[in-house]
Amino acid sequence: MPDFAVPVEPCVERPLFGGAISCTFPQRFQDLSNIREVPDHQEVFADPNRDESLIVELLDLKHDVADSQSALWFLQDLANEQDSAEDLVVESVSTVAPSDAPFLDPATVVTAVVGQMAVSKGRQGREAQNTVRVYLANIRLKGVGTDVLITAYEPLLIRKFQVEMVDEDVDGTRRSS
Numbered sequence: 001m002p003d004f005a006v007p008v009e010p011c012v013e014r015p016l017f018g019g020a021i022s023c024t025f026p027q028r029f030q031d032l033s034n035i036r037e038v039p040d041h042q043e044v045f046a047d048p049n050r051d052e053s054l055i056v057e058l059l060d061l062k063h064d065v066a067d068s069q070s071a072l073w074f075l076q077d078l079a080n081e082q083d084s085a086e087d088l089v090v091e092s093v094s095t096v097a098p099s100d101a102p103f104l105d106p107a108t109v110v111t112a113v114v115g116q117m118a119v120s121k122g123r124q125g126r127e128a129q130n131t132v133r134v135y136l137a138n139i140r141l142k143g144v145g146t147d148v149l150i151t152a153y154e155p156l157l158i159r160k161f162q163v164e165m166v167d168e169d170v171d172g173t174r175r176s177s
Helices: 067-081
Strands: 011-016 021-026 042-047 052-060 089-096 109-119 130-141 146-157 166-168 174-176
Touching: 067 089, 067 109, 067 130, 067 146
Parallel strands: none
Antiparallel strands: 011 021, 042 052, 052 146, 089 109, 109 130, 130 146, 166 174
């Protein structure tokens, strides 16, 4: 019988937030803080060859959000930020069993959601939105008042969008490229 197992990628453990925590994931992801400024509450990694990204965020605990719905709440919030709330498709919502997160206190609530939405990079408009699958997990650390978000983006449809470049010649006339 043929072996259909998915090959295991080389992974590396990476210190996050100055070494306060660490996470292991494929080494193909580059630390974007080496390329651009990243806010102190985020760690951002990307694989430019696959246009995939991974973000770990430390946020103030959202006390008004139910534990069981926290990952879904954050996904909906993200869709609103991306002007994509009407396009959001929620594929699954789950609570992670304590046995599946053995390194966390059993009282810690971990929820996860998978969905699809349209997103734009940087200042690109809706016409440049790509369709991505978003994998989002929320670890609620109530003892320290923190929601830890782990978000991974997998592109499903990349729109080819070219911004028209407009330059001015030395004489002041405009030309398009």
